[in-house]
Structures are given as C-alpha cells and as structure tokens.
Amino acid sequence: MLRFLVVVTLLSALSAAPAYADARGDARQQVEFGIAVAQKGLWREAIFRWLRATELDPTYAQAFNNLAIAYEHEGDLVKAREAYEKALRLDPNNPLIKQNHDLFKEINDRTGRKDGR
Amino acid sequence: MIAPGARTVGSFALIAILSGCTTAYLDIPIETPIQPKLDVRPFSRVFVAGFVSAGTDDVDGNLETVRLLRSQLRNKGTLRVIDADALALGDLVAGENGAAGAAPATAPATAAAEVSDDMAFAAYEKVFADKEYWKKVGEEMQQPLIVTGTILFRTQQRSGFVQRERETFDALGRRVVQPERTYMERKGFILRPSFIFIDGRTGETLHTETFREEILYNANQTTPPLSSFFELMDRLLPSFLNTLSAQKVRGSRTLLK
Numbered sequence: 001m002l003r004f005l006v007v008v009t010l011l012s013a014l015s016a017a018p019a020y021a022d023a024r025g026d027a028r029q030q031v032e033f034g035i036a037v038a039q040k041g042l043w044r045e046a047i048f049r050w051l052r053a054t055e056l057d058p059t060y061a062q063a064f065n066n067l068a069i070a071y072e073h074e075g076d077l078v079k080a081r082e083a084y085e086k087a088l089r090l091d092p093n094n095p096l097i098k099q100n101h102d103l104f105k106e107i108n109d110r111t112g113r114k115d116g117r
Numbered sequence: 118m119i120a121p122g123a124r125t126v127g128s129f130a131l132i133a134i135l136s137g138c139t140t141a142y143l144d145i146p147i148e149t150p151i152q153p154k155l156d157v158r159p160f161s162r163v164f165v166a167g168f169v170s171a172g173t174d175d176v177d178g179n180l181e182t183v184r185l186l187r188s189q190l191r192n193k194g195t196l197r198v199i200d201a202d203a204l205a206l207g208d209l210v211a212g213e214n215g216a217a218g219a220a221p222a223t224a225p226a227t228a229a230a231e232v233s234d235d236m237a238f239a240a241y242e243k244v245f246a247d248k249e250y251w252k253k254v255g256e257e258m259q260q261p262l263i264v265t266g267t268i269l270f271r272t273q274q275r276s277g278f279v280q281r282e283r284e285t286f287d288a289l290g291r292r293v294v295q296p297e298r299t300y301m302e303r304k305g306f307i308l309r310p311s312f313i314f315i316d317g318r319t320g321e322t323l324h325t326e327t328f329r330e331e332i333l334y335n336a337n338q339t340t341p342p343l344s345s346f347f348e349l350m351d352r353l354l355p356s357f358l359n360t361l362s363a364q365k366v367r368g369s370r371t372l373l374k
Contacts (some may be wrong), residue, residue: 011286018142035143062141062373069370075150096142096371107366110356111151 002103025055034066061091065100068097131156141374148365155314155324155360161195162261162360164317166254167203168310170242172271175342177251180204182310183266185347189354195362201259206244206265238267238311245313248320255317262361266325270346274304275333305333306342308349312357328353 034049049072053063068083084101091097157163165186170178183203191198244250251263283297311327330349334340358364 031374035374038145038372039143048260066372069145069147069372072149072370075152077149094373096373100370103368104369107149107151107368110366111154111359 002078016069023057024060027053027063029038031063031066034070038066038070043073047074055089059090061087061094061097064080064090065094065097068104069100072104072107077111080104081108118366143372144369145372145374146369148367151359151364151366153359153362154326157196157262157361160196160260160317162199162259163190163194164199164201164254164258164261164263165190165203166263166265167206168266168268169206169238169244170268170270172269173306173342176346178268178270178346179206179347179349181343182350185350185354186264186357189358189359192356196262199261201258204254204265207242226229229244238269241267243313245322250320251317252316252320255315258317260317260321263317265314265315265322266311268311269307269309270342270349271307272304272342273307273331273333274302276300276302279303280365283296302336303333304336305331305340306345306349307331308353310348310350310353312360314360317334324360326357328356 007015030049030053034046034053037043037049038046047067050067050070054067055061057106064083064087068080071077071080071083081104084104087094087097088101094103094114124161165183168179168180168182178205187198187200190196190364215270245265254263255261278298278301279301280296280298285293285295287293308331309327309329309330313322314324314326315321316323330352332345332349355364355366
C-alpha cells in the first residue's frame with residue numbers, strides 16, 4: 001500500500017512538472033510576442049499578451065513587470081502600481097523590477113503632490 | 118576525437134547560446150500621460166492675475182512669475198491666455214488696512230528670513246478668499262480661470278559638512294578618486310510659490326498648490342538671483358502645468374522575458 005502511495009505521488013509530481021513547464025513556456029511565448037509588439041508601439045496588443053501570460057502562469061514576475069510598464073505607458077497608474085506590486089511580491093530581489101518600480105513611484109508621487117512643503 | 122576547428126565553433130555556439138539566455142531584458146522608452154489635476158473644461162480663458170511676492174529685492178517675484186506662467190501657458194496650455202496688466206495685490210491690502218498696518222508687498226530679504234514663511238503672507242489670505250473681489254475681476258475678463266497666489270524668493274546661507282570627491286594619484290601614477298567630507302560655507306536661494314486657482318465665475322478657490330525648491334552654491338560662487346529664480350521655477354513648472362493640462366512624462370523602463 002505504501003509502495004503504491006509512493007508511486008502515485010511520484011507519478012503525479014512527474015506529470016505536474018511538464019504541465020508547469022508548458023505553462024511557463026506558453027506564457028513566455030506570450031511575453032516575447034508582447035515585447036515585439038510593444039517595440040512597434042502596439043501597447044494595447046502588448047497588454048493583451050502580457051495579461052494572457054499572467055493568466056497562463058500567475059507566478060511569472062517578468063510578465064507582471066511588463067504589464068505594469070504597459071499600463072504606465074497608457075496612463076493607468078492604478079493598474080500599473082498593482083502589477084508592479086505583484087511582480088515585486090513574486091520576485092522581491094529582482095533589481096530591474098525594483099528600478100522600474102522606483103521610477104514609476106517618482107511619477108506617481110508627483111501626480112498626487114499638492115503641497116510641496 | 119573532435120577537430121580543433123569544430124571545438125572552436127562549438128565554443129562560439131555555446132557562448133552565443135549563453136549570451137542569448139542572459140540578455141533577457143530590453144530597455145524601452147515610454148511616455149506616461151498624466152491627467153490634469155483640475156477640470157478646466159468650463160473655462161476657455163486663463164488670467165494670471167498677479168502674485169504677492171516677498172524675499173529678495175533683486176527679483177520682482179510678481180512680474181517675473183506672471184511673465185513666465187503666461188508664456189508657458191501660451192505654449193503648452195490649452196486655454197487662451199489673457200494679456201492684461203497684473204493686479205497689484207499688495208496695494209490692495211495696503212489700501213484696506215492703511216499703509217502702517219499692512220505687510221509690505223515685497224519685504225526685505227532679511228525681514229523675510231526672520232519671520233516664518235507663512236506669517237509673511239498671512240495679511241493677504243483674506244484677499245485670496247474674497248469671493249466678491251475675484252468675481253468682479255472675473256466679470257471684467259469674461260469669467261476666466263484666475264491664477265494668483267504668493268511667491269517667496271529669498272536668499273539662504275548654510276554651513277556644514279559636504280561630501281565631495283578628491284582626486285589623488287598613487288605610487289604607480291594611477292588616478293584614485295576618494296570621497297571626502299569637507300566643512301563648507303554655502304549660500305543660495307529658496308523659492309516657495311503658492312499657486313491659487315480661482316473660478317472667475319463665482320470667485321471661489323478651486324485648488325491651491327504649494328511648492329518648495331532650493332539651491333545652494335559655494336560661498337565664493339556668484340550666481341545672479343534671476344538666473345537662480347528661473348532655475349528653481351523650471352523644476353516646478355511641469356507640476357504647475359499639469360494642474361491645468363495633461364502632460365506626458367518621458368522615461369525609460371526595462372522589459373523582461
């Protein structure tokens with residue numbers, strides 16, 4: 001019985017690994033396509049692709065980072081902040097995400113500033 | 118047995134693959150549109166009415182600010198800028214209170230430095246809150262959005278430790294740059310404008326925005342006050358303009374794979 005349980009556990013783990021890899025692979029394709037269209041200025045299409053990537057792999061910090069940049073470019077600062085925060089939660093030590101977030105905060109703080117004292 | 122040529126090609130291929138893996142990011146320019154803080158749709162015109170200024174006598178804070186804001190709004194704003202004489206708000210208060218009781222429109226630099234910034238303009242608060250007065254001004258100018266407020270531009274002196282880089286050469290003649298803390302006397306300016314946006318139809322204050330910028334130079338450096346005034350104004354103009362019209366902030370971000 002114990003042997004059976006071990007085998008079932010191992011099989012389920014092995015079957016889950018390719019599924020995870022597939023999800024990340026598919027998400028990565030969406031991310032790369034998003035980057036290509038963003039470079040051509042098609043930011044709405046990029047948002048669609050990066051949203052799709054985050055649905056396929058909700059642990060993909062890079063996709064959330066890109067999504068945040070696209071929202072920033074579109075002027076949707078609330079969604080941009082949410083996406084940056086999600087990216088930082090998933091990958092808190094990534095210096096590039098931190099840098100993007102710091103630059104975003106500078107702009108976001110300025111829009112809210114009413115009293116410079 | 119692998120031929121040496123094939124080994125070299127293999128090495129290059131490996132390097133190419135590895136470098137492909139490591140360049141998983143891309144810098145991209147972006148333009149972030151920032152929505153205006155104030156809804157100016159009810160207005161077609163803007164009147165920069167004038168400011169109460171205090172601080173150094175070297176710069177006429179009122180006239181320079183009026184000129185600068187009108188020019189910026191003309192070039193970058195969406196509203197038509199009214200070209201009319203700036204109001205002498207200082208005289209208005211002096212007229213109401215009598216010359217002895219009123220605060221001077223342009224206080225000497227030393228006096229302004231001694232009194233607190235807020236107290237310097239306290240006498241003018243009731244002018245900005247006088248709805249009837251601003252409504253009358255609005256009627257004369259076809260009910261525009263009115264921009265007024267206070268401008269404090271004064272000198273400052275500060276001494277303390279400053280970190281700077283010191284260049285030396287070691288025994289081998291190599292250049293070495295080391296941080297060094299030095300005690301320095303510094304002087305400069307503080308600019309503290311407070312912009313008040315008034316509805317020319319009702320005389321009501323719609324929005325107030327206060328900024329504070331400062332600059333310090335070495336004590337032996339001579340910088341014209343007017344040049345410092347414009348330098349400090351330049352820093353806050355994007356925020357001022359963003360109150361009335363949408364602005365785009367250019368920057369760069371890093372996309373990741």
